[in-house]
Amino acid sequence: MKDGVLTAEAGLVGRDLELLSPITIEIEDGRVRRIEEGREPGADDDFDVVLPAPFNAHVHAADWAFRHAGLGMPLEKVVAPPDGLKHRLLEKVGERELEVSIRDFLETSLSFGCPGVADFREGGVEGLKLGLRAAEGFPTYVPMGRPKALDDPERVEEELRVLSELTEFVGIPDVHLPDDVLEAVRDSGLRVYVHANENWRSVRECVREHGATEIERAVDLLEPEGIVHCVVLTDRDRELLEELDPVVILCPRSNDYYRLGNPDPRRLRGLRVLLGTDNGMSVEPDPWAEAYHAWIRTGLSPLGALRALTVEAASVFDLPILEEGRRLSAVGLKGLPLPETVLGSRQRLAAHVLQLIKTSRVHVLLGAES
Ligand SMILES: [Zn+2]
Missing domain, CATH: 2.30.40.10 (Urease, subunit C, domain 1)
Structure with missing residues (x-):
């Protein structure tokens, strides 16, 4: 102006x-x-x-191409890599179509009055470059890239080196990955964000496989700057969050879309909270609706929800x-x-x-x- x-x-x-x-x-x-x-x-x-101005701290912009494709399906069938519905759809869709879809998502965000998003960008280095191209002209696009070869620590290291030339951030889908891969991400020098403790089912699976909850594993092996979801918080998770003090990004509308419930407000007290609208496939990038929902469903005060969208996000993302x-x-x-x-x-x-x-x-x- x-x-x-x-x-x-x-x-x-x-x-x-x-x-x-x-x-x-x-x-x-x-x-x-x-x-x-x-x-x-x-x-x-x-x-x-x-x-x-608000900042939407967690989106998957590319999913915008497949609006409501997973409606009525359980979360893990829709988003879990590598075989979840969205990953199969992402593989099929052409680059040009994805770029148009990300651009359209960002324009929609602006039409809601939101000039800034942090985007979990799938598809490795090429995926990140595509996001950057699509976001040209959008005021504040924070791309969080992810390596493609998430099962091989050496290839992960190599991809992270290239990603670090394009962004400061890495966005990891989950902690159900080999220890040495998570350690390679932690040691990359990139600012790490990860999904964790979105629902009991995957937390229990993590305990069975690794003897630790997803948050325990994230704190232990990834030392992330930000953890997305935290719907489930055990006493130990809560202690670890207090010690490491990562930023916690809540996506309450996405959690409700997949009927996963929301975090217990008492468990969030004292944590640094931001808000994100999550998958473009399921939820429109309207930060105000997210803040309203966070107020009503997760017990943030109206001002607390507004702070999460504005001044708190501003302090994390400068x-x-x-x-x-x-x-x-x-x-x-x-x-x-x-x-x-x-x-x-x-x-x-x-x-x-x-x-x-x-x-x-x-x-x-x-x-x-x-
Ligand atoms: Zn997400």
Whole structure:
């Protein structure tokens, strides 16, 4: 958006999502020069609410090509590599079609008002390159590549070396892999993300095969920066998460789509939580719906869910928040009437926004790079 001054009836700003009402934001050279409570005399509001832009911390964008192909099927039949439905479909589909599908997914994300995603990109080095091509022009695309030969530590090492020239991140589908493969991923120097403890069935299988839950195995052999799902948390898992302090990425709508339930809110207390919409095949990349669901189903507060989407994600992925001196990265909402009750409380404003954002017009506001 162009430099200038914008005003809104309310804004949530800074690291703490402080509520300012009304709010004036001045933008110069694409950066936030000044944020103040109040509005200049005679100024008409540009927006009802201004918030930091959301970041969707876990998606599989390519699955968008196969919308609802796995509807009604159990999760492991749909997503488990190498023979799950989505992997068979990914093998069949042409590169061009996949690229178009990822691009369309990202455009849909933007239309929901979300200019940033972290994408678990399948297909090895070529898959990662395809993601990068598809994402050209999308504001913040964080690709998490994965080696193709996940059963051979030497080939994994080689693929990770090439991947590390293209991204800082590796996304591992699960920990049901040989120890030396997981160790090679850990020692790659890449920032590691992995799915774990999504359901009891695969956790029990892991205990049978390896004598450890998926989280125990992840912490022990992978030392990941981020763990996706954590629907199931044993006492020991919870202790390990506290010790290692990885970021926990919840995908509550995906968990419900596959009828896996959601994490016990008491077990999440004190952990660093982000949110992701997960497989494009099953769930649309609407971060606000995810945050609403996380509030209702996993016991995050409305403000906690909004924090997970914005300031918490920004601190992990080094993205701007709505703060003086930072590049403008925000959303402005129009057509969202604000009753008095919500103007006096950040928590109530967050609840109001998460419920009614779908009836408002969402404008993504990004400062131009100079
Ligand atoms: Zn996933």
